[in-house]
Amino acid sequence: MATSPQFLGHDGLNYLNEIRRIGERAGLEIPRASTLAEIIAGASDRDDAHGEDPLWCPVPGDSDLDAIRELRERLCEALFGDQGADVCSRLTLIALDYSLIPALNSDGCLTVHTNRGDVAGRFASRLVPAAMALVSERLLARIRFCADLWCRSPFLDRTRNGSAMCCSARCSARLRKRRFRAGESRAHEEGISA
Ligand SMILES: [Zn+2]
Incomplete structure:
Protein backbone atom coordinates (compact mmCIF):
# COMPACT_ATOMS: atom_id res chain seq x y z
CA MET A 1 0.00 0.00 0.00
CA ALA A 2 2.96 2.23 0.62
CA THR A 3 3.48 2.52 -3.14
CA SER A 4 -0.10 3.43 -4.00
CA PRO A 5 -0.55 6.63 -6.05
CA GLN A 6 -3.39 7.46 -3.63
CA PHE A 7 -0.79 8.28 -1.01
CA LEU A 8 2.42 9.20 -2.70
CA GLY A 9 1.48 11.03 -5.85
CA HIS A 10 3.64 8.54 -7.75
CA ASP A 11 2.74 5.11 -8.88
CA GLY A 12 5.26 2.63 -7.46
CA LEU A 13 5.12 -1.11 -7.88
CA ASN A 14 6.65 -1.26 -11.32
CA TYR A 15 9.34 -3.85 -10.76
CA LEU A 16 9.27 -7.54 -9.99
CA ASN A 17 11.61 -7.13 -7.02
CA GLU A 18 8.98 -4.83 -5.41
CA ILE A 19 6.37 -7.58 -5.79
CA ARG A 20 8.76 -10.12 -4.35
CA ARG A 21 9.51 -7.89 -1.34
CA ILE A 22 5.80 -7.42 -0.56
CA GLY A 23 5.13 -11.16 -0.91
CA GLU A 24 8.01 -12.14 1.33
CA ARG A 25 6.97 -9.61 3.99
CA ALA A 26 3.48 -11.14 3.82
CA GLY A 27 5.04 -14.54 4.63
CA LEU A 28 4.85 -16.12 1.17
CA GLU A 29 7.59 -18.44 -0.02
CA ILE A 30 8.52 -17.31 -3.49
CA PRO A 31 11.13 -19.44 -5.25
CA ARG A 32 13.87 -17.67 -7.17
CA ALA A 33 13.40 -17.58 -10.93
CA SER A 34 14.78 -20.64 -12.74
CA THR A 35 18.14 -20.20 -14.36
CA LEU A 36 18.47 -20.89 -18.07
CA ALA A 37 20.39 -24.08 -17.26
CA GLU A 38 17.52 -25.29 -15.01
CA ILE A 39 14.92 -24.54 -17.69
CA ILE A 40 16.96 -26.50 -20.24
CA ALA A 41 17.34 -29.33 -17.73
CA GLY A 42 13.54 -29.42 -17.29
CA ALA A 43 13.52 -28.24 -13.66
CA SER A 44 10.73 -25.71 -14.27
CA ASP A 45 7.97 -28.17 -13.32
CA ARG A 46 8.88 -27.75 -9.61
CA ASP A 47 5.98 -25.27 -9.22
CA ASP A 48 3.39 -28.06 -9.43
CA ALA A 49 4.75 -29.89 -6.39
CA HIS A 50 3.91 -26.95 -4.08
CA GLY A 51 0.45 -26.05 -5.37
CA GLU A 52 -1.29 -27.19 -2.16
CA ASP A 53 1.01 -25.27 0.21
CA PRO A 54 -0.85 -22.06 1.22
CA LEU A 55 2.42 -20.15 1.67
CA TRP A 56 3.83 -21.13 -1.70
CA CYS A 57 3.69 -18.56 -4.51
CA PRO A 58 4.78 -18.96 -8.12
CA VAL A 59 7.66 -16.83 -9.41
CA PRO A 60 6.15 -13.42 -10.31
CA GLY A 61 6.40 -12.33 -13.94
CA ASP A 62 5.79 -9.00 -15.70
CA SER A 63 2.23 -10.08 -16.46
CA ASP A 64 1.49 -10.17 -12.70
CA LEU A 65 2.27 -6.47 -12.12
CA ASP A 66 -1.16 -5.20 -13.22
CA ALA A 67 -2.97 -7.81 -11.12
CA ILE A 68 -0.95 -6.97 -7.99
CA ARG A 69 -1.48 -3.23 -8.51
CA GLU A 70 -5.22 -3.87 -8.83
CA LEU A 71 -5.25 -5.82 -5.56
CA ARG A 72 -3.33 -3.00 -3.86
CA GLU A 73 -5.78 -0.35 -5.10
CA ARG A 74 -8.81 -2.40 -4.06
CA LEU A 75 -7.40 -2.81 -0.55
CA CYS A 76 -6.51 0.89 -0.32
CA GLU A 77 -9.98 1.85 -1.50
CA ALA A 78 -11.61 -0.50 1.01
CA LEU A 79 -9.51 0.66 3.98
CA PHE A 80 -8.87 4.33 3.26
CA GLY A 81 -11.33 5.34 0.55
CA ASP A 82 -14.69 7.05 1.04
CA GLN A 83 -14.99 7.23 4.83
CA GLY A 84 -18.76 6.67 4.79
CA ALA A 85 -18.43 3.39 2.86
CA ASP A 86 -18.83 0.02 4.51
CA VAL A 87 -15.29 -1.29 5.04
CA CYS A 88 -16.52 -4.74 6.13
CA SER A 89 -18.59 -5.49 3.05
CA ARG A 90 -15.89 -4.12 0.75
CA LEU A 91 -13.27 -6.44 2.24
CA THR A 92 -15.69 -9.37 2.16
CA LEU A 93 -16.32 -8.72 -1.52
CA ILE A 94 -12.57 -8.74 -2.25
CA ALA A 95 -12.24 -12.08 -0.38
CA LEU A 96 -15.00 -13.54 -2.56
CA ASP A 97 -13.45 -12.19 -5.76
CA TYR A 98 -10.13 -13.88 -4.94
CA SER A 99 -11.84 -17.17 -3.97
CA LEU A 100 -10.49 -17.08 -0.41
CA ILE A 101 -11.42 -20.10 1.68
CA PRO A 102 -11.07 -20.49 5.48
CA ALA A 103 -9.10 -23.63 6.40
CA LEU A 104 -7.35 -25.26 9.34
CA ASN A 105 -3.68 -26.18 9.16
CA SER A 106 -2.21 -29.33 10.72
CA ASP A 107 -1.76 -27.48 14.06
CA GLY A 108 -5.46 -26.65 14.13
CA CYS A 109 -4.86 -22.96 13.46
CA LEU A 110 -7.21 -20.97 11.27
CA THR A 111 -5.64 -20.07 7.96
CA VAL A 112 -6.82 -18.82 4.57
CA HIS A 113 -6.44 -20.70 1.30
CA THR A 114 -7.30 -19.90 -2.26
CA ASN A 115 -7.79 -22.32 -5.09
CA ARG A 116 -6.27 -19.73 -7.41
CA GLY A 117 -2.72 -20.65 -8.31
CA ASP A 118 -1.71 -17.24 -9.69
CA VAL A 119 0.48 -14.69 -7.91
CA ALA A 120 -2.36 -12.20 -7.22
CA GLY A 121 -4.53 -14.96 -5.72
CA ARG A 122 -1.71 -16.07 -3.43
CA PHE A 123 -1.01 -12.47 -2.38
CA ALA A 124 -4.72 -11.92 -1.69
CA SER A 125 -4.80 -14.98 0.58
CA ARG A 126 -2.28 -13.24 2.86
CA LEU A 127 -3.10 -9.55 2.45
CA VAL A 128 -6.92 -9.62 2.57
CA PRO A 129 -7.04 -11.48 5.95
CA ALA A 130 -4.40 -9.02 7.26
CA ALA A 131 -6.58 -6.08 6.19
CA MET A 132 -9.63 -7.78 7.76
CA ALA A 133 -7.72 -8.23 11.03
CA LEU A 134 -7.16 -4.46 11.17
CA VAL A 135 -10.93 -4.04 11.23
CA SER A 136 -11.87 -6.99 13.46
CA GLU A 137 -9.18 -6.12 16.03
CA ARG A 138 -10.25 -2.44 15.98
CA LEU A 139 -6.84 -1.35 14.73
CA LEU A 140 -8.01 0.76 11.80
CA ALA A 141 -7.92 3.90 13.96
CA ARG A 142 -4.28 3.05 14.64
CA ILE A 143 -3.32 3.49 10.99
CA ARG A 144 -1.23 6.66 10.62
CA PHE A 145 0.36 8.34 7.64
CA CYS A 146 4.09 8.84 7.88
CA ALA A 147 4.96 12.42 8.91
ZN1 LIG B 1 7.85 6.78 6.12
Missing part, protein backbone atom coordinates in the same frame (compact mmCIF):
# COMPACT_ATOMS: atom_id res chain seq x y z
CA ASP A 148 7.89 12.49 6.51
CA LEU A 149 6.55 14.36 3.48
CA TRP A 150 8.66 12.31 1.07
CA CYS A 151 7.06 9.13 2.39
CA ARG A 152 3.46 9.62 3.62
CA SER A 153 3.06 5.82 3.70
CA PRO A 154 0.27 4.35 5.83
CA PHE A 155 1.56 2.31 8.76
CA LEU A 156 0.23 0.64 11.90
CA ASP A 157 1.07 2.56 15.07
CA ARG A 158 2.17 -0.12 17.54
CA THR A 159 3.21 2.28 20.32
CA ARG A 160 1.32 1.97 23.61
CA ASN A 161 0.24 5.63 23.68
CA GLY A 162 -0.44 5.95 19.95
CA SER A 163 2.28 8.54 19.42
CA ALA A 164 4.19 7.11 16.42
CA MET A 165 4.77 9.65 13.66
CA CYS A 166 6.89 7.80 11.12
CA CYS A 167 6.67 4.43 9.40
CA SER A 168 10.33 3.54 9.92
CA ALA A 169 13.51 4.54 11.74
CA ARG A 170 14.84 5.79 8.40
CA CYS A 171 11.89 8.18 7.94
CA SER A 172 12.05 9.43 11.52
CA ALA A 173 15.79 10.16 11.13
CA ARG A 174 15.05 12.03 7.90
CA LEU A 175 12.27 14.03 9.58
CA ARG A 176 14.52 14.92 12.55
CA LYS A 177 17.25 16.04 10.19
CA ARG A 178 14.84 18.22 8.20
CA ARG A 179 13.39 19.80 11.34
CA PHE A 180 16.87 20.42 12.70
CA ARG A 181 17.87 22.15 9.46
CA ALA A 182 14.63 24.21 9.46
CA GLY A 183 15.38 25.25 13.07
CA GLU A 184 18.95 26.15 12.11
CA SER A 185 17.92 28.33 9.16
CA ARG A 186 15.23 30.05 11.27
CA ALA A 187 17.82 30.81 13.94
CA HIS A 188 20.13 32.10 11.19
CA GLU A 189 17.41 34.40 9.79
CA GLU A 190 16.56 35.69 13.24
CA GLY A 191 20.26 36.33 13.79
CA ILE A 192 20.38 38.43 10.60
CA SER A 193 17.25 40.43 11.42
CA ALA A 194 18.34 41.09 15.02
Whole structure:
Protein backbone atom coordinates (compact mmCIF):
# COMPACT_ATOMS: atom_id res chain seq x y z
CA MET A 1 0.00 0.00 0.00
CA ALA A 2 2.96 2.23 0.62
CA THR A 3 3.48 2.52 -3.14
CA SER A 4 -0.10 3.43 -4.00
CA PRO A 5 -0.55 6.63 -6.05
CA GLN A 6 -3.39 7.46 -3.63
CA PHE A 7 -0.79 8.28 -1.01
CA LEU A 8 2.42 9.20 -2.70
CA GLY A 9 1.48 11.03 -5.85
CA HIS A 10 3.64 8.54 -7.75
CA ASP A 11 2.74 5.11 -8.88
CA GLY A 12 5.26 2.63 -7.46
CA LEU A 13 5.12 -1.11 -7.88
CA ASN A 14 6.65 -1.26 -11.32
CA TYR A 15 9.34 -3.85 -10.76
CA LEU A 16 9.27 -7.54 -9.99
CA ASN A 17 11.61 -7.13 -7.02
CA GLU A 18 8.98 -4.83 -5.41
CA ILE A 19 6.37 -7.58 -5.79
CA ARG A 20 8.76 -10.12 -4.35
CA ARG A 21 9.51 -7.89 -1.34
CA ILE A 22 5.80 -7.42 -0.56
CA GLY A 23 5.13 -11.16 -0.91
CA GLU A 24 8.01 -12.14 1.33
CA ARG A 25 6.97 -9.61 3.99
CA ALA A 26 3.48 -11.14 3.82
CA GLY A 27 5.04 -14.54 4.63
CA LEU A 28 4.85 -16.12 1.17
CA GLU A 29 7.59 -18.44 -0.02
CA ILE A 30 8.52 -17.31 -3.49
CA PRO A 31 11.13 -19.44 -5.25
CA ARG A 32 13.87 -17.67 -7.17
CA ALA A 33 13.40 -17.58 -10.93
CA SER A 34 14.78 -20.64 -12.74
CA THR A 35 18.14 -20.20 -14.36
CA LEU A 36 18.47 -20.89 -18.07
CA ALA A 37 20.39 -24.08 -17.26
CA GLU A 38 17.52 -25.29 -15.01
CA ILE A 39 14.92 -24.54 -17.69
CA ILE A 40 16.96 -26.50 -20.24
CA ALA A 41 17.34 -29.33 -17.73
CA GLY A 42 13.54 -29.42 -17.29
CA ALA A 43 13.52 -28.24 -13.66
CA SER A 44 10.73 -25.71 -14.27
CA ASP A 45 7.97 -28.17 -13.32
CA ARG A 46 8.88 -27.75 -9.61
CA ASP A 47 5.98 -25.27 -9.22
CA ASP A 48 3.39 -28.06 -9.43
CA ALA A 49 4.75 -29.89 -6.39
CA HIS A 50 3.91 -26.95 -4.08
CA GLY A 51 0.45 -26.05 -5.37
CA GLU A 52 -1.29 -27.19 -2.16
CA ASP A 53 1.01 -25.27 0.21
CA PRO A 54 -0.85 -22.06 1.22
CA LEU A 55 2.42 -20.15 1.67
CA TRP A 56 3.83 -21.13 -1.70
CA CYS A 57 3.69 -18.56 -4.51
CA PRO A 58 4.78 -18.96 -8.12
CA VAL A 59 7.66 -16.83 -9.41
CA PRO A 60 6.15 -13.42 -10.31
CA GLY A 61 6.40 -12.33 -13.94
CA ASP A 62 5.79 -9.00 -15.70
CA SER A 63 2.23 -10.08 -16.46
CA ASP A 64 1.49 -10.17 -12.70
CA LEU A 65 2.27 -6.47 -12.12
CA ASP A 66 -1.16 -5.20 -13.22
CA ALA A 67 -2.97 -7.81 -11.12
CA ILE A 68 -0.95 -6.97 -7.99
CA ARG A 69 -1.48 -3.23 -8.51
CA GLU A 70 -5.22 -3.87 -8.83
CA LEU A 71 -5.25 -5.82 -5.56
CA ARG A 72 -3.33 -3.00 -3.86
CA GLU A 73 -5.78 -0.35 -5.10
CA ARG A 74 -8.81 -2.40 -4.06
CA LEU A 75 -7.40 -2.81 -0.55
CA CYS A 76 -6.51 0.89 -0.32
CA GLU A 77 -9.98 1.85 -1.50
CA ALA A 78 -11.61 -0.50 1.01
CA LEU A 79 -9.51 0.66 3.98
CA PHE A 80 -8.87 4.33 3.26
CA GLY A 81 -11.33 5.34 0.55
CA ASP A 82 -14.69 7.05 1.04
CA GLN A 83 -14.99 7.23 4.83
CA GLY A 84 -18.76 6.67 4.79
CA ALA A 85 -18.43 3.39 2.86
CA ASP A 86 -18.83 0.02 4.51
CA VAL A 87 -15.29 -1.29 5.04
CA CYS A 88 -16.52 -4.74 6.13
CA SER A 89 -18.59 -5.49 3.05
CA ARG A 90 -15.89 -4.12 0.75
CA LEU A 91 -13.27 -6.44 2.24
CA THR A 92 -15.69 -9.37 2.16
CA LEU A 93 -16.32 -8.72 -1.52
CA ILE A 94 -12.57 -8.74 -2.25
CA ALA A 95 -12.24 -12.08 -0.38
CA LEU A 96 -15.00 -13.54 -2.56
CA ASP A 97 -13.45 -12.19 -5.76
CA TYR A 98 -10.13 -13.88 -4.94
CA SER A 99 -11.84 -17.17 -3.97
CA LEU A 100 -10.49 -17.08 -0.41
CA ILE A 101 -11.42 -20.10 1.68
CA PRO A 102 -11.07 -20.49 5.48
CA ALA A 103 -9.10 -23.63 6.40
CA LEU A 104 -7.35 -25.26 9.34
CA ASN A 105 -3.68 -26.18 9.16
CA SER A 106 -2.21 -29.33 10.72
CA ASP A 107 -1.76 -27.48 14.06
CA GLY A 108 -5.46 -26.65 14.13
CA CYS A 109 -4.86 -22.96 13.46
CA LEU A 110 -7.21 -20.97 11.27
CA THR A 111 -5.64 -20.07 7.96
CA VAL A 112 -6.82 -18.82 4.57
CA HIS A 113 -6.44 -20.70 1.30
CA THR A 114 -7.30 -19.90 -2.26
CA ASN A 115 -7.79 -22.32 -5.09
CA ARG A 116 -6.27 -19.73 -7.41
CA GLY A 117 -2.72 -20.65 -8.31
CA ASP A 118 -1.71 -17.24 -9.69
CA VAL A 119 0.48 -14.69 -7.91
CA ALA A 120 -2.36 -12.20 -7.22
CA GLY A 121 -4.53 -14.96 -5.72
CA ARG A 122 -1.71 -16.07 -3.43
CA PHE A 123 -1.01 -12.47 -2.38
CA ALA A 124 -4.72 -11.92 -1.69
CA SER A 125 -4.80 -14.98 0.58
CA ARG A 126 -2.28 -13.24 2.86
CA LEU A 127 -3.10 -9.55 2.45
CA VAL A 128 -6.92 -9.62 2.57
CA PRO A 129 -7.04 -11.48 5.95
CA ALA A 130 -4.40 -9.02 7.26
CA ALA A 131 -6.58 -6.08 6.19
CA MET A 132 -9.63 -7.78 7.76
CA ALA A 133 -7.72 -8.23 11.03
CA LEU A 134 -7.16 -4.46 11.17
CA VAL A 135 -10.93 -4.04 11.23
CA SER A 136 -11.87 -6.99 13.46
CA GLU A 137 -9.18 -6.12 16.03
CA ARG A 138 -10.25 -2.44 15.98
CA LEU A 139 -6.84 -1.35 14.73
CA LEU A 140 -8.01 0.76 11.80
CA ALA A 141 -7.92 3.90 13.96
CA ARG A 142 -4.28 3.05 14.64
CA ILE A 143 -3.32 3.49 10.99
CA ARG A 144 -1.23 6.66 10.62
CA PHE A 145 0.36 8.34 7.64
CA CYS A 146 4.09 8.84 7.88
CA ALA A 147 4.96 12.42 8.91
CA ASP A 148 7.89 12.49 6.51
CA LEU A 149 6.55 14.36 3.48
CA TRP A 150 8.66 12.31 1.07
CA CYS A 151 7.06 9.13 2.39
CA ARG A 152 3.46 9.62 3.62
CA SER A 153 3.06 5.82 3.70
CA PRO A 154 0.27 4.35 5.83
CA PHE A 155 1.56 2.31 8.76
CA LEU A 156 0.23 0.64 11.90
CA ASP A 157 1.07 2.56 15.07
CA ARG A 158 2.17 -0.12 17.54
CA THR A 159 3.21 2.28 20.32
CA ARG A 160 1.32 1.97 23.61
CA ASN A 161 0.24 5.63 23.68
CA GLY A 162 -0.44 5.95 19.95
CA SER A 163 2.28 8.54 19.42
CA ALA A 164 4.19 7.11 16.42
CA MET A 165 4.77 9.65 13.66
CA CYS A 166 6.89 7.80 11.12
CA CYS A 167 6.67 4.43 9.40
CA SER A 168 10.33 3.54 9.92
CA ALA A 169 13.51 4.54 11.74
CA ARG A 170 14.84 5.79 8.40
CA CYS A 171 11.89 8.18 7.94
CA SER A 172 12.05 9.43 11.52
CA ALA A 173 15.79 10.16 11.13
CA ARG A 174 15.05 12.03 7.90
CA LEU A 175 12.27 14.03 9.58
CA ARG A 176 14.52 14.92 12.55
CA LYS A 177 17.25 16.04 10.19
CA ARG A 178 14.84 18.22 8.20
CA ARG A 179 13.39 19.80 11.34
CA PHE A 180 16.87 20.42 12.70
CA ARG A 181 17.87 22.15 9.46
CA ALA A 182 14.63 24.21 9.46
CA GLY A 183 15.38 25.25 13.07
CA GLU A 184 18.95 26.15 12.11
CA SER A 185 17.92 28.33 9.16
CA ARG A 186 15.23 30.05 11.27
CA ALA A 187 17.82 30.81 13.94
CA HIS A 188 20.13 32.10 11.19
CA GLU A 189 17.41 34.40 9.79
CA GLU A 190 16.56 35.69 13.24
CA GLY A 191 20.26 36.33 13.79
CA ILE A 192 20.38 38.43 10.60
CA SER A 193 17.25 40.43 11.42
CA ALA A 194 18.34 41.09 15.02
ZN1 LIG B 1 7.85 6.78 6.12
